[in-house]
Amino acid sequence: MASSSCVVTESESHRLAGPERVITELNRGREIADRLRRMLREAGFDGSAGSVAPAQRLVSQLLDTFTHSLSMLRDASDSDEVSQVHSAAAAAALKSEDSGESCKTPAPKDRRGCYKRKRNSDTWTKETPNLLEDGYAWRKYGQKVILNAKHPRNYFRCTHKFDQGCHASKQVQKVQDSPPLFRTTYLGQHTCKNLFKPPHHHHHLIIQDPTPPDSSIIWSFGRRDSVKHEQQLNEDDDGDGEDDNSDRDYYMVPDDVLTTAALDGEHLPPFSSGSDHGEVMSSDVYSCSPSPTTTTNIHDLDAIVGYEDFWKNLN
DNA sequence: CTCATTTGACCTCC
C-alpha cells in the first residue's frame, strides 16, 4: 500500500492506525461500488439485459478489487502479528533449548504431532448450507471427534503440500443438521500452481444468468487460477445415528468464482436431498478472522457453476 | 501400481 492517508507517527501506532484507516477507506469504496451495482440493477440492468452486462461486470470487478485489497491488507497485518508471535516463540524455544531438545527431538521417523497451531495466521471461516468444490485440490489427512460437537471435524491439506510446498489447509465440520450447515475454516494461502485437473471422467460448467436477489458484497478469498474438483468423503457421525450416509460425500464450490452452485439433481449430495436439490442458495456467510470486518451475504454471483460426475458412492 | 482415505497413535497447547 503506497502513500495513503496515514497520519500516524512512525514510532508507535503506525502499524495499527495506518492500515485501519486504509481498510476503512477501502470498505467505503466497496460499499459505494456495491451501491452502484444495486442502482444498476434496480434500473433494470440486471445483467441479463445483454448490452449492460459489461457494466455490471465492471462493477463486479471493482468490488472484487476492493475485496482483494482488503484481504491482502489484512493478511499483511496479520502476518506481522504472527511473525512477532513466532519470533517470540522462537526466542522461547532457543531459551529452553537446554540440551538439544527443542521439540522433544522426535525420532527421525516418528514426527507425529509435531506441528504448530496456526490459528491466527491466514485463517478465515465460511459457512455454507452445502459443501461444494472450492477450486483447490485437497487431501484429507485426519478426522477428529470434537467435544460437544455432533459431527467430527475433517482435516485437509493442499494436495501440493509436498510437490510444491503449499501449506494451505482447511478444516470442515458440519455444524448444523436440519438445514445443514457446514463450517469450513481455511488456514494459510495457497502457494501452489493449482492447475485444474478435472477428474478422469468428464465435467462441465454451467454458466447461467445470475438473478441475484439483491445487495451485498462479495468476499473472495481464493485465487483465480483454476478449479479443480474435489471429492470429500465421510463426516461419519459418531454416536447419534442420523441417517447413515447423509454425511458422507459432498462437493465444494470455488469461492474464487464467487459461486452458487447448481448441482445436478441426480448427483446431489445425499444430505441435501429432500429439500431443494442441492442448489446452493446464494447466502453463504463468509467471515474472516482475525479482524472480522464484515459478515456478508453472498448474493451476487456471476455464474452458477455446476459440477457433475465426480460423485462417488462410498459403499 | 499409484494415490487417496481411514483411523489410531502421538504430540502440543491450554
Added chain:
DNA sequence: GGAGGTCAAATGAG
C-alpha cells in the same frame, strides 16, 4: 490432563 491437530501404517479405489 484433556482437547485438538497431525502423522503414518493399513486399507481401498481406480
